[in-house]
Every structure is written in C-alpha cells, then in structure tokens.
Amino acid sequence: MADPRTSTSPVGLHRVMEPPGVLPQAAARLDTDPRIGPDEVRVRVERLNLDAASYRQLHTAHGGDPDALRRAVLEIIHARGKMQNPVTGSGGMLVGVVEEAGPASPLGLRPGERIATLVSLTLTPLAITDGLARWDGRSEQVPAEGHAILFARSIAAVLPADLPVPLALSVMDVCGAPALTHRVVRRYRERRETAPGGPGAPVVAVLGAAGKSGSLSLAAARRAGAARTIGLVPTEEEERRLAATGLADKVVRADARDPVAVAAALGEPADVTVVCVDVPGCEHGAILATAPGGTVVFFSMATSFAAAALGAEGLAADVTMLIGNGYVPGHVDLALDLLRSEPAVRALFTARDGMIRQE
Incomplete structure (x- = not known):
C-alpha cells in the first residue's frame, strides 16, 4: 500500500x-x-x-x-x-x-x-x-x-452528551430526511402564500411514517407549516402506535408497494410525498399519490431511479422528484432538536423494535 x-x-x-x-x-x-x-x-x-x-x-x-x-x-x-x-x-x-x-x-x-x-x-x-x-x-x-x-x-x-449513544446514532443516521422535508415544505408553503389566490400550506404524506426517518419527517413537516400530515404504515400495530403519538393528522394503512392501495388509503392527493420505506417497489405508489405539480422526496436506499422516472412518465405525472442525499446544512441540529422537543418522536425511537437501549 x-x-x-x-x-x-x-x-x-x-x-x-x-x-x-x-x-x-x-x-x-x-x-x-x-x-x-x-x-x-x-x-x-x-x-x-x-x-x-x-x-x-x-x-x-x-x-x-x-x-x-x-x-x-x-x-x-x-x-x-x-x-x-x-x-x-x-x-x-x-x-x-x-x-x-x-x-x-x-x-x-x-x-x-x-x-x-x-x-x-x-x-x-x-x-x-x-x-x-x-x-x-x-x-x-x-x-x-x-x-x-x-x-x-x-x-x-x-x-451530544444528553442522549444515549444508540439513540443519538439512530437519529443522526437519518437526519438528512427531516432536514430536506422541512426545506421542501417550507419553500412550498412560502411560494403558495405569496401567490395571489394560492391554496395555502401543503398537504404532506409520509410513507413509512412510523419508522425513524418517517417519524422525524412528519415532525419536520409540521414544524415547517404543513396544512395537514398523513402517515402511511403497513401494519395494524404501526397504525395504532403512530396514531397514539399525534404526529400525523391522519394515519392510514396500506402496502407501500401497491400503488392503487396507497392512493386509496390516503384519500386525497398530497402536495408533498416523502418516501421513507426501506423496501423496493414503492416508487409508483408515491407518484400516484402526489398531486399534479407536487413533489416526491425519496429517502430510501431501496429506491430505483429507473422505476421512479419511467413510472412518472407512464402515469403522465407532472411531479418533481428529489433524491435525498443525506446532507442538508444544519441537518443534525434540526433532527436532534425534533427529538428533544417532540416526546412522541423520542417514544417511537426508543420503542422501535426495542432496539434503542437507554445506555
């Protein structure tokens, strides 16, 4: 060497x-x-x-x-x-x-x-x-x-000295997701508020909303001024757990890999859809669930660029698609502040599969 x-x-x-x-x-x-x-x-x-x-x-x-x-x-x-x-x-x-x-x-x-x-x-x-x-x-x-x-x-x-190491690591691992969600939602809201007769703050849907990046993204969307937040989860247990936190205005259940089921479960097109599901095949559901002119933010490493691009084309979907790259200036401070200030977020992290130990 x-x-x-x-x-x-x-x-x-x-x-x-x-x-x-x-x-x-x-x-x-x-x-x-x-x-x-x-x-x-x-x-x-x-x-x-x-x-x-x-x-x-x-x-x-x-x-x-x-x-x-x-x-x-x-x-x-x-x-x-x-x-x-x-x-x-x-x-x-x-x-x-x-x-x-x-x-x-x-x-x-x-x-x-x-x-x-x-x-x-x-x-x-x-x-x-x-x-x-x-x-x-x-x-x-x-x-x-x-x-x-x-x-x-x-x-x-x-x-940070005030958090257990496993908990801090778990948050910092996904801190890019809430930071970019906050930026997108804030800019979306500001753009709409300055437009004459604009519809106001955006509706935000998070797929995989009970997970680490999903729960933080819900909290970030609300802090950035989302009009409504919708959390989509795959199981009854996650639906119950997320609903109890109050992080989402509406909690729905569907397989994120089933585009029709996703759109039906949400019940309304989202202006901003954030994908935090760690399995392949969620691209088309996110696109179908997003309103014309809306934005889809992909945070999963299982995302396929080809599936997203060709899926949007095939659906004639006029949506902006962003790939979260894990870095936004100030992302660590924002994520840790959300954890500290939102007891529901911390509860989801510490309870998630019992994996975050209070060391």
Whole structure:
C-alpha cells in the first residue's frame, strides 16, 4: 500500500485502490492504512449503524442467523476496505472516538472526542479487528472495534452528551430526511402564500411514517407549516402506535408497494410525498399519490431511479422528484432538536423494535 501521508486528496482519491479514476464511493476497494495524511482523521470505531435497506437485505438473505450475518458483513469490509452492501449499494455510518487528527484537517475534531460520522460507510475506509463478536445480529446497530479514516471533505459531529449513544446514532443516521422535508415544505408553503389566490400550506404524506426517518419527517413537516400530515404504515400495530403519538393528522394503512392501495388509503392527493420505506417497489405508489405539480422526496436506499422516472412518465405525472442525499446544512441540529422537543418522536425511537437501549 502507498503511504497516504505522501499525497492526499480532500475527497479521498488517494485511498482508492481499484479501479483507478473513481471516487471512494464508487471504488471496489479502499486503502485502510491507519497512517493518516495531514488533512485526514483516524477514528477508533465503537459502533457501526448499517442503513435500514442494507440490514434488511442481509437479514433476509441469511435468515436472521447471527453468525451468517457477522460473516457476511466482515467479508464485505475485508474485501472492500469499507462497508458497502453489494446488493443494495448502501452502507450506513459509525460512532467512534477520534484517535488522531492531521494538522491540516478542516473538520475541527480533536483526539478523544466521541463522534458520529455523517458520511456513508460506502466511502469510508474501514477495518474491523474484533470479528464483530459482540453483535447479536438483531439490529442494524453493530458493536465493533477497529479504525476508520475521514477525509477533508468528510462530515462528522460530536455526539451530544444528553442522549444515549444508540439513540443519538439512530437519529443522526437519518437526519438528512427531516432536514430536506422541512426545506421542501417550507419553500412550498412560502411560494403558495405569496401567490395571489394560492391554496395555502401543503398537504404532506409520509410513507413509512412510523419508522425513524418517517417519524422525524412528519415532525419536520409540521414544524415547517404543513396544512395537514398523513402517515402511511403497513401494519395494524404501526397504525395504532403512530396514531397514539399525534404526529400525523391522519394515519392510514396500506402496502407501500401497491400503488392503487396507497392512493386509496390516503384519500386525497398530497402536495408533498416523502418516501421513507426501506423496501423496493414503492416508487409508483408515491407518484400516484402526489398531486399534479407536487413533489416526491425519496429517502430510501431501496429506491430505483429507473422505476421512479419511467413510472412518472407512464402515469403522465407532472411531479418533481428529489433524491435525498443525506446532507442538508444544519441537518443534525434540526433532527436532534425534533427529538428533544417532540416526546412522541423520542417514544417511537426508543420503542422501535426495542432496539434503542437507554445506555
């Protein structure tokens, strides 16, 4: 391996081992050399947070067997020098402690700080040394030991002292969703309010509304001034749980993969539809449920660009479609503030499959 200290790129090009000429996210393999360049940061890994789509795919493929899950994740990391599920193409994020920061790093991180990375594991050089022995395979949060490398263009945040680490990580993992939802709804409302005779604030529908990104997006839409919020969930249990929180003005149940059922369940076209479902095949339902001139925001890593684009064309749907990229300025602060100020959001997070422990 070449010594990364000899020449560095702010976007991590010097860590790409193959193929040449691509960015780290598109690379087949990254260099995990723990020696850092002047603008890099080395992090001692404490916990990985696999993204929901990747965890679901791996869990299904291996029948939930914890040993098989551990082997699969370890094989990916060992082969690629990063965590990038070859089926979903997605990864997740991590929590760790800063071990060393190069003198030219612009991230402002100091040794000893406990941080969460806000860039995907699909582009983060990662080495695991404990065999993931403490992971029981029952959730996407993975206790781990090893190291990771951050570049000058990476993003990370110091963990808040007032929240349990698993809870903070779970929120920060999806903080891009409520931030972009808030931006879209606010701008939609402002645009309508300035138009003569405009219809006012938008109706917002969230598919997968009882999940992490879904519940935060509902809260963000309401804060941004949505006229009404509708939460769509797949099961009676999630319908009951979400209705009890009051986060949505209306809670409905349907399979998000069934376009006709989605539109029928919502009962009215939404001006803004936010997709937070971590399974493939939800594109057409979201498009069919959105009013002409409306906006669909896709946050799931299971989203198919081809299905969305061709589906909108086939339905003659005049809708704007946005792909949430996980980064909006101020996204961490907004998400954490929603968690702190909305007891219903925190309750959903802490109760969700019993996976967020109050540590």
